[in-house]
Amino acid sequence: MSYATGLRCRKCGQEYPLQPIKICDFCLSPVEVNYDYKAMAGVVSHQKISEGPFTMWRYRDLLPVEDKREIDIGTGFTPLLKADNLGRELGLDKLYIKNDCVNPTYSFKDRAVSVAITKAREFGFDTIACASTGNLAASVAAHAAKANMKSYVFVPANVEPGKLVGVAIYKPNLVTVDGSYDDVNRLCAEVAQRYNWGFININLRPYYAEGSKTLGFEVAEQLGWQPPDCVVVPAASGLLFTRIWKGLQELSTLKLIGAVNTHMYLTQASGSSPIVHAFEAGSLHVHPVTPNTIVTSIAIGNPADGYHALMVARQSGGGASSATDEEAIQGMKLLAQTEGIFAEAAGGVVIAGLKKLAAAGAIKKDQLTVAFITGAGPRTQEIVSDVVQSFHVQPNLESFSKVLDVQV
Amino acid sequence: MAKRQVMFTFPRKLIKEPIIYQLSHKFKVVTNIRRADVSEDRGWVVLELEGDEKEIDAGVDWVREKGVRVDPIVGDIVEG
Numbered sequence: 290m291s292y293a294t295g296l297r298c299r300k301c302g303q304e305y306p307l308q309p310i311k312i313c314d315f316c317l318s319p320v321e322v323n324y325d326y327k328a329m330a331g332v333v334s335h336q337k338i339s340e341g342p343f344t345m346w347r348y349r350d351l352l353p354v355e356d357k358r359e360i361d362i363g364t365g366f367t368p369l370l371k372a373d374n375l376g377r378e379l380g381l382d383k384l385y386i387k388n389d390c391v392n393p394t395y396s397f398k399d400r401a402v403s404v405a406i407t408k409a410r411e412f413g414f415d416t417i418a419c420a421s422t423g424n425l426a427a428s429v430a431a432h433a434a435k436a437n438m439k440s441y442v443f444v445p446a447n448v449e450p451g452k453l454v455g456v457a458i459y460k461p462n463l464v465t466v467d468g469s470y471d472d473v474n475r476l477c478a479e480v481a482q483r484y485n486w487g488f489i490n491i492n493l494r495p496y497y498a499e500g501s502k503t504l505g506f507e508v509a510e511q512l513g514w515q516p517p518d519c520v521v522v523p524a525a526s527g528l529l530f531t532r533i534w535k536g537l538q539e540l541s542t543l544k545l546i547g548a549v550n551t552h553m554y555l556t557q558a559s560g561s562s563p564i565v566h567a568f569e570a571g572s573l574h575v576h577p578v579t580p581n582t583i584v585t586s587i588a589i590g591n592p593a594d595g596y597h598a599l600m601v602a603r604q605s606g607g608g609a610s611s612a613t614d615e616e617a618i619q620g621m622k623l624l625a626q627t628e629g630i631f632a633e634a635a636g637g638v639v640i641a642g643l644k645k646l647a648a649a650g651a652i653k654k655d656q657l658t659v660a661f662i663t664g665a666g667p668r669t670q671e672i673v674s675d676v677v678q679s680f681h682v683q684p685n686l687e688s689f690s691k692v693l694d695v696q697v
Numbered sequence: 698m699a700k701r702q703v704m705f706t707f708p709r710k711l712i713k714e715p716i717i718y719q720l721s722h723k724f725k726v727v728t729n730i731r732r733a734d735v736s737e738d739r740g741w742v743v744l745e746l747e748g749d750e751k752e753i754d755a756g757v758d759w760v761r762e763k764g765v766r767v768d769p770i771v772g773d774i775v776e777g
Contacts, residue, residue, distance in 0.1 A: 312702065312770060317731045317732065317743050317745065317770050475769060478701070478769060479699075479750075482699075574734055574741065576706060576739065576741070577768055590768075593770075
């Protein structure tokens with residue numbers, strides 16, 4: 290059984306039953322799932338969780354699903370690695386990397402989609418849909434394949450076909466729309482009103498959001514049931530950032546960890562950094578921008594959870610940092626060349642942001658810090674194609690020794 | 698009749714213009730403001746538009762042409 294009791298508006302507090310709804314009817318703000326933590330506390334324990342599967346579903350009691358047959362493609366419980374080499378570069382003694390690149394479709398989106406699609410089936414939907422060209426689309430299509438559900442992925446018609454291979458391989462219904470991203474979003478909103486489908490980023494968003502909490506749960510468990518001192522998280526809509534915080538708070542409420550004194554830092558690409566702008570300006574409103582960055586997986590100009598992300602950064606004594614495209618690429622290379630992890634550009638933004646925060650003394654040498662790497666690099670590997678620099682030799686030892694200047 | 702939830706973001710030069718009033722007079726669109734914050738140098742308004750789909754489209758295009766940024770309230774997960 291689930292301990293979810295309903296949905297509540299994060300802005301005005303209006304409550305709703307657990308239904309597929311997109312936003313608060315009154316103030317048009319995002320809604321989130323509420324739980325009966327008292328009842329939940331009577332059931333969850335370190336031991337019960339440790340006896341669960343080595344996937345995100347070991348935290349089933351803390352998720353809003355009733356169905357025992359969750360739609361799982363093997364997501365979660367990804368490695369938390371002590372990053373000594375990178376730590377030395379940045380002057381941090383207790384640096385860890387949470388490597389979510391190794392999820393089934395190579396990004397953290399699998400966590401969110403696994404919960405959303407399980408919930409979609411509970412609601413009776415036989416079709417699931419989203420608007421995305423990247424990680425989200427791949428995850429939705431893969432989970433729909435596993436669940437034997439129909440899926441529709443909406444993309445602008447001018448997206449390069451090569452970019453869609455990692456999505457099309459799962460055989461969703463791929464809908465190419467003559468128009469911009471705004472047009473695609475608008476069409477999706479209209480389709481969602483007309484058809485009885487589960488839209489990941491519309492009527493399933495409150496449930497999708499809950500899956501992201503498991504990143505916070507896992508890190509705390511992998512650290513021996515303690516919260517980190519600092520975390521650095523990439524931010525697009527701000528949803529992941531706020532849900533890692535919510536995950537840590539829930540563990541504390543349930544007395545599975547102590548008080549949470551984690552300093553929450555978010556990072557964005559400079560070309561799409563409305564939350565960082567607002568943080569630096571001391572504003573509580575995130576003014577939309579038009580994204581202009583190669584870091585497409587976090588390029589959202591009008592972040593739906595921007596206000597809440599700002600509040601978390603402030604309340605936790607954390608902050609916000611941005612990185613240029615060039616810094617992001619350097620960050621990708623630094624992570625790969627120190628820790629052997631090939632992240633997407635958003636991971637480069639995290640490493641670049643971490644580097645700045647450490648250099649500025651915001652994150653201190655002895656603080657236990659976790660950097661969240663949320664997507665793998667190969668899907669967009671063309672942005673670092675300049676790394677291919679080889680030694681050209683003839684097929685004989687003499688040439689090899691000469692070119693590489695290696696003595697036999 | 699269709700409904701659409703949007704956010705208008707006004708630049709400084711348009712703060713003094715009654716754009717939402719004009720929108721509901723030039724087009725057959727009912728404007729219903731739910732949240733807003735307007736200061737002397739910028740402002741935003743979250744509102745619901747109700748009317749015929751074509752009227753809403755035309756109205757939103759007109760608002761954009763005036764220089765106001767228009768964002769949908771949902772659907773911010775695109776490329777990620």
